[in-house]
Amino acid sequence: MAEQDTYTRHSSGILAPPETFAASLRHLGPGFILSASIVGSGELIATTLMGAKAGFTLLWFIIFSCVIKVVVQLEFGKHAISSGETTMEALNSLPGPKLGSANWSIWLWLVLMLTKTLQLGGIIGAVVLGVEQLFPALGPGLSEGVLPTRILTTLVVALSVSMLVFKGYYSILEKASLFMIAVFLVFTLASLAMLQTTPSAITGAEFTSGLIPNWPDQTTLLIAIGAFGITGVGGDEILAYNYWLIEKGYASYAGPREDTPTWEKRAKGWIRVMYWDAILAMVCYTLMTSMFYLLGAAILHRAGTLPAKGNLIEVLGTMYTQTLGSGAKFVFVIGAVVVLYSTMFAALAAWTRLYADAFGQIGWIDFHNPKSRKKTIGIIACIFPLAWAALYLFFEAPGQLVIIGGVITGVILLLVVFAAMYFRYRRLDSRLSPSKFYDAALWVSATAILAVAIMTLKDAVPWNTIFTSFAP
Numbered sequence: 001m002a003e004q005d006t007y008t009r010h011s012s013g014i015l016a017p018p019e020t021f022a023a024s025l026r027h028l029g030p031g032f033i034l035s036a037s038i039v040g041s042g043e044l045i046a047t048t049l050m051g052a053k054a055g056f057t058l059l060w061f062i063i064f065s066c067v068i069k070v071v072v073q074l075e076f077g078k079h080a081i082s083s084g085e086t087t088m089e090a091l092n093s094l095p096g097p098k099l100g101s102a103n104w105s106i107w108l109w110l111v112l113m114l115t116k117t118l119q120l121g122g123i124i125g126a127v128v129l130g131v132e133q134l135f136p137a138l139g140p141g142l143s144e145g146v147l148p149t150r151i152l153t154t155l156v157v158a159l160s161v162s163m164l165v166f167k168g169y170y171s172i173l174e175k176a177s178l179f180m181i182a183v184f185l186v187f188t189l190a191s192l193a194m195l196q197t198t199p200s201a202i203t204g205a206e207f208t209s210g211l212i213p214n215w216p217d218q219t220t221l222l223i224a225i226g227a228f229g230i231t232g233v234g235g236d237e238i239l240a241y242n243y244w245l246i247e248k249g250y251a252s253y254a255g256p257r258e259d260t261p262t263w264e265k266r267a268k269g270w271i272r273v274m275y276w277d278a279i280l281a282m283v284c285y286t287l288m289t290s291m292f293y294l295l296g297a298a299i300l301h302r303a304g305t306l307p308a309k310g311n312l313i314e315v316l317g318t319m320y321t322q323t324l325g326s327g328a329k330f331v332f333v334i335g336a337v338v339v340l341y342s343t344m345f346a347a348l349a350a351w352t353r354l355y356a357d358a359f360g361q362i363g364w365i366d367f368h369n370p371k372s373r374k375k376t377i378g379i380i381a382c383i384f385p386l387a388w389a390a391l392y393l394f395f396e397a398p399g400q401l402v403i404i405g406g407v408i409t410g411v412i413l414l415l416v417v418f419a420a421m422y423f424r425y426r427r428l429d430s431r432l433s434p435s436k437f438y439d440a441a442l443w444v445s446a447t448a449i450l451a452v453a454i455m456t457l458k459d460a461v462p463w464n465t466i467f468t469s470f471a472p
Contacts, residue, residue: 005370006252009084013252017269024273030077030244031281034237036178037346038285045126046227047289051296052305054220056202059210061224062293064448066232066286069413070278071438071445073238075420077250077274080242082267082429084251086367087242088357094422102362105415109239110358112415113351116236116408117384121391123344128154128392130337133314134330154393158385161341165348165381178342184335185284188291191328195298202298210297228452231289232282235412240350241278243357250274257429264431271432344388351384352377414453417446 006013018024047062079090091105099107131153132138138153195201216224233241245251254267299305305315317329317336356376360367365376424442 006246006249007086007368007370007373009252009254009256011255013249014255014266015249015253017253017266017273019269021276024276027248027250027273028277028280030241030248030250030274031277031279032178032284033244033346034233034241035281035285036342037240037350038232038234038237038343045122046223047231047292048296048300050220050223050227051293051298052300053223054216054297055301056206056210056294056297057214058216058220058224059207059290059293059297060213061216062227062231062289063211063286064213065228066282066289068445068448069233069238070282071441072413072417072420072449073233073241073278074275074438075424075442076238076416077241077245077278078271078432078434079423079427080245081250081254081270081274082257082432083427084246084254084256085242086246086357087239087354088361088367090242090423091419092361093427094419100362102358105419106358106361108415109412112408112412113236113354116412117387118391118395119408120344120347120384120388121395123340123347124154124157124385124388125392125395127157127337127340127344129314130333130340131157133317133333134337151393154389155386157341158389161345161348162382162385164345165352166378184339185288185291187331187335188288188295192291192295195295200298200302202294206297207294225452232285234409235414235416236350236354236409238416239412240354243350243353245274267429267432344385348381348384352380355380411453413449417449421446 018027050058050062076087076090079085080087083090085093088106091109092101092103094103094105096104098104128150132150138149250270250273254270255263257263257267300315317332321329321332356365356373357367359365359376360373366372367376420442424439
């Protein structure tokens with residue numbers, strides 16, 4: 001019997017939701033896929049760069065960034081479970097003009113995401129730098145009669161991630177990536193603990209000062225805004241969350257919407273599972289983000305060390321060698337490569353679905369036809385990594401590219417917030433109305449994101465300073 005397509009809801013796919021927390025744990029997963037897609041760019045790179053530049057003073061901002069956006073993610077997830085709509089189908093329902101069959105929001109998203117390819121150029125560049133650290137012979141020099149080895153290494157990395165997504169080996173690599181992220185988390189925790197036994201130990205006063213809210217100064221503003229866009233769930237991760245919920249089966253388990261108490265109970269049950277999925281993932285990546293920030297502040301900021309274009313992984317590795325010894329650098333680089341690669345892989349898996357869905361709303365393909373969807377995803381999976389590779393080879397500044405992508409992600413967040421509020425107050429089935437506490441949290445989240453956007457425009461850093469803003 002052929003496997004049922006989870007993008008089409010049938011009564012045969014209905015499954016009663018788990019009744020207990022322990023039973024719910026067996027159905028978690030979508031939130032941790034998002035963790036895999038953000039840990040490399042947000043937690044490892046942007047957060048550490050921010051700690052290296054600002055010291056302890058903006059720890060509160062990093063924690064705030066991780067926590068404040070999750071409720072918007074929940075609203076998107078709730079809409080997917082209750083309606084069964086994909087992300088782009090949902091955006092196509094927003095009020096406002098259409099160009100052809102696609103809503104203005106879809107066209108705006110396409111423009112912003114083309115700019116956001118800079119961020120993935122930074123990720124693929126960081127992977128290449130990590131590989132060169134492991135194998136010095138693969139440095140940027142010329143090999144006899146062939147292309148520069150850095151170009152060859154970059155192409156191999158790009159083509160490998162293309163083939164994995166194209167062939168559909170997602171579940172196997174995702175499990176391995178999440179395992180390695182967990183190992184890397186433990187390793188980072190050990191490094192932070194060991195730091196406290198050295199002269200570089202973080203004092204209580206330093207830690208407390210980082211929890212007192214203060215707005216970043218002009219020299220750290222761009223990094224802070226970029227980190228806000230990337231750390232935790234960014235705008236593009238929130239948009240991608242619906243696909244993982246659908247493919248996990250939450251929407252199909254709830255079944256087609258019916259005016260019956262049975263459907264209401266099922267939908268509420270799977271929404272409850274989704275809440276646990278998103279919140280537990282948020283706790284996980286907030287802890288990891290905070291640890292990376294503290295390491296960057298305690299070691300790199302105190303030493304006045306900031307990564308230059310070609311030594312990002314090497315400098316980040318010093319956070320571990322200064323606490324765990326010189327041998328830890330090799331282990332760090334391996335972990336960094338795996339984490340960054342899994343980030344690139346999970347991002348490509350999400351982008352292929354987002355773009356294919358957008359093309360479906362525009363009318364270029366039939367997204368709900370499994371063959372058409374798979375073919376389009378395969379084509380996109382081949383094109384984007386090559387574009388990311390080209391961007392890295394042109395700029396060769398992975399840290400800066402990641403921060404620029406974070407700024408663009410912050411803009412996408414504004415679109416996401418508008419959509420979330422529309423879904424809540426114009427399209428949500430009244431039977432699924434949340435508590436007053438939830439609504440208050442949603443408004444706080446929306447207000448905070450809007451406030452950051454306004455402050456960004458008010459105190460905007462000129463774009464011509466982007467590539468010099470990392471200078472010590």
